[in-house]
Every structure is written in structure tokens, then in C-alpha cells.
Amino acid sequence: MKSHVLNLLLFASCISLFFAVLYQDTKRDRIRHFLKWFGILIGAAFVLGWIMYEFPRNPYF
Secondary structure (H helix, E strand, C coil): CCCHHHHHHHHHHHHHHHHHHCCCHHHHHHHHHHHHHHHHHHHHHHHHHHHHHHCCCCCCC
């Protein structure tokens, strides 16, 4: 994949699915747990990306 966002979506969905299957018993709870963790991972990635945008690697560029 060429896009970082697609890699982020794939990673977040795999991790969320793993946690949902590992920690929940019913289908309804798994879906809710998956959506909760998926949202947390995507939201955290965009917030951290937005924060890091303010601090470039080379400030003299």
C-alpha cells in the first residue's frame, strides 16, 4: 500500500479485531469493543499527527 492512512486503517482494524475476539464473549459485545478500539486508535493517530505537525524534524528547513 502506498498510503499511510490505508496502513493506519488496516493496522487499527487488525488490532481492534484481535482485542474484540480475545476479550469479549458475545457478538454484540465484540462489535462494540471493536468499534470503540477502532475509534480510539484512529483518533489517537490523527491527534498525535496533528501535534507532531507543529514540531517539524528539521526546524531550519
